[in-house]
Amino acid sequence: DGGITQSPKYLFRKEGQNVTLSCEQNLNHDAMYWYRQDPGQGLRLIYYSQIVNDFQKGDIAEGYSVSREKKESFPLTVTSAQKNPTAFYLCASSKTGYAFFGQGTRLTVV
Amino acid sequence: AQSVTQLGSHVSVSEGALVLLRCNYSSSVPPYLFWYVQYPNQGLQLLLKYTTGATLVKGINGFEAEFKKSETSFHLTKPSAHMSDAAEYFCAVTRPSGAGSYQLTFGKGTKLSVIP
Numbered sequence: 264d265g266g267i268t269q270s271p272k273y274l275f276r277k278e279g280q281n282v283t284l285s286c287e288q289n290l291n292h293d294a295m296y297w298y299r300q301d302p303g304q305g306l307r308l309i310y311y312s313q314i315v316n317d318f319q320k321g322d323i324a325e326g327y328s329v330s331r332e333k334k335e336s337f338p339l340t341v342t343s344a345q346k347n348p349t350a351f352y353l354c355a356s357s358k359t360g361y362a363f364f365g366q367g368t369r370l371t372v373v
Numbered sequence: 374a375q376s377v378t379q380l381g382s383h384v385s386v387s388e389g390a391l392v393l394l395r396c397n398y399s400s401s402v403p404p405y406l407f408w409y410v411q412y413p414n415q416g417l418q419l420l421l422k423y424t425t426g427a428t429l430v431k432g433i434n435g436f437e438a439e440f441k442k443s444e445t446s447f448h449l450t451k452p453s454a455h456m457s458d459a460a461e462y463f464c465a466v467t468r469p470s471g472a473g474s475y476q477l478t479f480g481k482g483t484k485l486s487v488i489p
Contacts, residue, residue: 269416294475303382305463305481306417353416360405360424360467360475364416 265290269354269365275373276341276348284339284368286354293358295337299323300351300367309352312337341370348372375400377466379480387488392436392451394483396464399445405475406447407465408438411482417463423447434458459487 267288276282288295294313298306308321312331326345331337337356341348349372355362380395398404405424409417421432428440434457438449447464464480 267416296477298479303481306479351414355417357475357477360469360477361407361419361422362417362465362477364409364418366416367414369414 267354267356267363267365269352269368271368272366274368274370276370277373279343281340281342282370284341284352284354284370286337286339286365287335288337288356288363289335290356290358290363291334292356292363293334294356295331296355296357296362297321297327297329297337297339298353298355300353306353309339375404375466375468375476375478377464377478377480379462379464379483381483382481383484383486385486385488386454388456389453392449392454392458392485394449394462394464394485396438396447396449396480397445398447398464398466400466400468402468404466404468406438406440407467408432408436408447408449409463409465409479410434411461411463413460420449420462454485454487456487456489459485461485 270285296311297309310329312318328340352368354365378397407422408420411417423440431437436451461482461484463482467475467477
């Protein structure tokens with residue numbers, strides 16, 4: 264079945280560490296997105312990519328980095344520069360305007 | 374620019390009562406409109422969408438929404454709430470932004486509680 268896979272589902276990070284969240288899709292979609300979700304704040308766009316080897320910053324890109332080396336994959340790295348990384352992270356892909364979402368990764372700083 | 378406003382961050386209804394979740398949008402071009410549902414610790418699932426054509430659209434789980442251009446609204450309704458409808462609901466708008474890409478904007482969400 265086609266879909267989007269995010270891993271891991273739960274992730275714990277120590278202060279000062281970088282961590283990478285995985286997002287893979289087999290829907291043959293060109294566009295992929297990363298959102299951060301905090302209670303009461305809806306979805307905020309971190310980065311998006313419309314094509315391989317190209318990506319753009321969203322509204323809250325500081326402290327995050329991404330790569331798009333393959334059409335299927337769009338990993339997100341949460342760097343130590345992100346001061347408040349505890350949140351629920353959602354990856355999505357899109358071809359005709361509406362987005363398909365993964366099941367999310369819950370990141371907690373310990 | 375485009376934006377989405379969902380009225381009410383939390384809505385409570387009794388089981389069997391009408392569900393009405395409000396969404397207003399702004400867009401400089403004819404939009405595509407969507408409602409998504411999110412259950413705890415899960416991703417978002419598409420409920421229904423409006424792109425063109427009939428302004429009353431039906432989705433999964435008995436939900437429907439009506440696109441009203443004059444009111445810039447896309448409210449979500451369900452005649453009779455079920456306990457399983459308790460979730461968070463997001464309205465979204467998108468429009469083409471050139472070269473086959475789309476700009477997708479979400480509202481802040483409305484958490485629906487269903488009282489037995």
